[in-house]
Amino acid sequence: MPRNMTLQYIPHDSTRRDRFKKRLKGLMKKADELAILCDAKTCVLVYEEGKAAPEVFPSHAEAMGILNQFKSLPELGPCKEAMNQEIFITKRIEKLRDQVDKTRRECEDSEIRYLLHKIMHGDPSVLVGLDIEKLTKVGYKVNVFLKSIVERMAKIHSQAPPPAPCVTTGNIDMGSPVLYPTPPQ
Template identity: 80%
Template structure:
């Protein structure tokens, strides 16, 4: 990192000449490094105080060729990146002004946010003594914050998935049909009897595989007799 040196004219003659030789040597070295590192054509002409011939780098012949090539470039491109001392200082001042304005805006924004925070908690002392301009800035900041909050809410609602439909029914949801297959169709008792089936076979096939007690079996038999008695088919 370079040192912070105050740029000002050196009034002492011997000191000024020593600094000139030292800085001229450093300038020539930087020009040579720039030419090697960037593969660029560089030349330096420095007119010392009290001398008619300038100090030339790298040599007078090479410097003349580089200057002639520079003059052959159209003026629009030639002056595109050219800057004198006045232009450099003006550009630097404008950049510093932009930084100052940015810092001032950040400070005002922080003060307004702090004032709004205190006001929301019931401390209204900060609003006392504000002029019209300051109140306008506070109102503008409030509008911007409300607009930002509204946009964020809309964005959150737009990204949220829609709620699943809920249908209230009187039956219990047993899942999808493939999970609960229907039992195989069995031939009815009347069809078996009418087709000549044996009663003992029917009783054994319908109830022997089930875990029923004797009383349950008798009730099922009585129910079968009642059904058979009401059947239009004649008894076997």
């Protein structure tokens, strides 16, 4: 439909009937094309002004069969996946908030790691301007790292084989004398 066309009632009777017939013919053609292209059953009922019987496509008998088949379908009720625009937007906002929170946590974690890196390389001045919340987070991160190191050390020690016992006797065998020539004098 052209953008500059305004929809309004056509006051002249013969013009209105002619346009109705043209548009009805176009509607019936579109319904037929839809049925062919989509392999779907279609029917159209159009009630004309001043007539008791509607215009029916494709035929009265076929339209009645399609309508009866449609009426016999069970009602779906609330589907699990059905959602209106409000629910969709609410879920989308919730998902975006979760992403923002996750990104914020990752940024704070990176910032604290950076501070710890600077401290470990001899620059304790980075702690001077921090508020109590940041200092608490730095302390918490240090505790997490220390706990991780202790756990790793315990795991390494539990996997290492026990050292072989050192047994000494009076004589030390250094191998065959042939392997150790006497130094020249």
